[in-house]
Amino acid sequence: MAKTLIAFFSRADENYFGGAMRYVKVGNTEIVVNQMKELIDADTFKIEMANPYSPVYMTCIDEAKKDLRDDARPELTNYLDSIDEYDTIVLAYPNYWGTFPMAVATFLERYDFDGKTILPLCTNEGSGMGSSERDVKKHAKGADVVKGLAITGSQSGSAGAAVKKWFAANGLI
Numbered sequence: 001m002a003k004t005l006i007a008f009f010s011r012a013d014e015n016y017f018g019g020a021m022r023y024v025k026v027g028n029t030e031i032v033v034n035q036m037k038e039l040i041d042a043d044t045f046k047i048e049m050a051n052p053y054s055p056v057y058m059t060c061i062d063e064a065k066k067d068l069r070d071d072a073r074p075e076l077t078n079y080l081d082s083i084d085e086y087d088t089i090v091l092a093y094p095n096y097w098g099t100f101p102m103a104v105a106t107f108l109e110r111y112d113f114d115g116k117t118i119l120p121l122c123t124n125e126g127s128g129m130g131s132s133e134r135d136v137k138k139h140a141k142g143a144d145v146v147k148g149l150a151i152t153g154s155q156s157g158s159a160g161a162a163v164k165k166w167f168a169a170n171g172l173i
């Protein structure tokens, strides 16, 4: 039977929440993913960098900007052998400098998405999806990329209703 995969990137540690810096144990995107898991039956895969960005927010900002500028493909700690068994991939990530973190490009370019549907979800602090939907289309060869869902990161704890509506609109529930 066709299955759903939730693949996501999320960073804990120091982040910016409505005017103040704070250290957190679980990143905003992962908080949304945890709510997804209550709604649908899916496997999950965390996209993790072999050399993660700094826990210090301002340093991370610079590192991520450099990777974007260099069009880098950061190595991941692990990879799925295949995504053959999945027909739908929910791809969740934070907005970094107007698009997804470059580790998401590393993930996308590794697989053949022919005949698969991608639902992109982007947590952000004001830039919405940015260019990320376009960029997912560019890097995920063959995928049908549906209209994404943008979630304000600092409100990720209450994203459940919006995610549920989006899943329903795309036939996942």
Ligand SMILES: Cc1cc2nc3c(=O)[nH]c(=O)nc-3n(C[C@H](O)[C@H](O)[C@H](O)COP(=O)(O)O)c2cc1C
Pocket: 009, 010, 011, 012, 015, 016, 026, 027, 028, 029, 030, 060, 061, 062, 064, 065, 093, 094, 095, 096, 097, 098, 099, 123, 124, 125, 126, 127, 128, 152, 153, 154
């Ligand atoms: C390196 C970096 C770059 C960011 N760039 C943007 C941006 O361009 N636009 C925006 O709205 N938010 C931006 N943010 C805020 C994040 O998108 C937001 O905090 C997100 O929810 C973080 O998700 P996470 O906790 O799952 O990693 C940036 C955050 C970081 C760390």
